[in-house]
Amino acid sequence: MKLLDFAVVALFFVLVFYGFKVMAMGSSDIPAVDVAVLAERLKSATPPLLIDVRESYEFEARHIDGAKLIPLGSLASHLAEVPRDKPVVLVCRSGSRSAHATAFLRQQGYTNVENMTGGMNAWSRL
Numbered sequence: 001m002k003l004l005d006f007a008v009v010a011l012f013f014v015l016v017f018y019g020f021k022v023m024a025m026g027s028s029d030i031p032a033v034d035v036a037v038l039a040e041r042l043k044s045a046t047p048p049l050l051i052d053v054r055e056s057y058e059f060e061a062r063h064i065d066g067a068k069l070i071p072l073g074s075l076a077s078h079l080a081e082v083p084r085d086k087p088v089v090l091v092c093r094s095g096s097r098s099a100h101a102t103a104f105l106r107q108q109g110y111t112n113v114e115n116m117t118g119g120m121n122a123w124s125r126l
Contacts, residue, residue, distance in 0.1 A: 031114040048087035095119040
């Protein structure tokens, strides 16, 4: 098995493990922000960084201006791109993958991360 193949398999198991932790934690334990509140924050002088954890084809089809694409499957290998000194909001299609990403980052010691409730589905209804 090549090193890259091993890394992909290992990342899969890490994400599955964190998926079970998210289900065990419950959604109330994951910090979240409503799309209307986020829209106002994005207009502020110090907006949060948006990280879109969908796949590139989803991001290319529709995304929030200024969002940074880091697909959920590669988040663990891109932690250096996630700031610890500014608010971060995770985004996906419905809020499920971004909830997993938020839980994962909190497990890594991030305290300034939130899940965008309802994802892009909710954002499109603004």
